[in-house]
Amino acid sequence: MVNFTDSLRELKTILDRQELRAAVIFLNELTPHRFTSLYRFDEDILHNLCFFDRENPMQELTPDIPVMASYCVFVRSSRGTFTTPDSLQDDRVHGHPKWQEVQSYCGVPLLDEDGKMFGTICHFDFRPIAISDANVALMEAIAPLIRRITSGTTKSVPK
Secondary structure (H helix, E strand, O other), X not given: OOOHXXXXXXXXXXXXXXXXXXXXXXXXXXXXXXXXXXXXXXXXXXXXXXXXXXXXXXXXXXXXXXXXHOOHHHHHHHOOOEEEOOHHHOOOOOOOOOOOOOOEXXXXXXXXXXXXXXXXXXXXXXXXXXXXXXXXXXHHHXXXXXXXXXXXHOOXXXX
């Protein structure tokens, strides 16, 4: 179980040191999801800012992909947190290009200093995984802190 207060304090300390990858790794350790990542929207392309795969910890980034090929499209569309613990049982994602492959996802919007969305922070996995309220709350709480150290790489989503 995630201790929200202690975890948030540790994440703030890590981010104060400008250690974005360390923060992503720490977040990943708090969830059963295999992957944790930060993405930036650039029109219809999704650029990876930071990535962690617990089965391949040396991989730091992923290739750019079309926004529509990622569940991040649901965060962008709703302008809010989007979760699916089991895509095969979730009508909202049925037919999405990744609905059979990426079966669990939790994404939180990243906002710039003007409150405009520029990207997401997310956990995802190839298998169904329950998503705890504590993990969602922690991701939502650190999203504003991440903005500070990604400010040079951000571009807002058009309204």
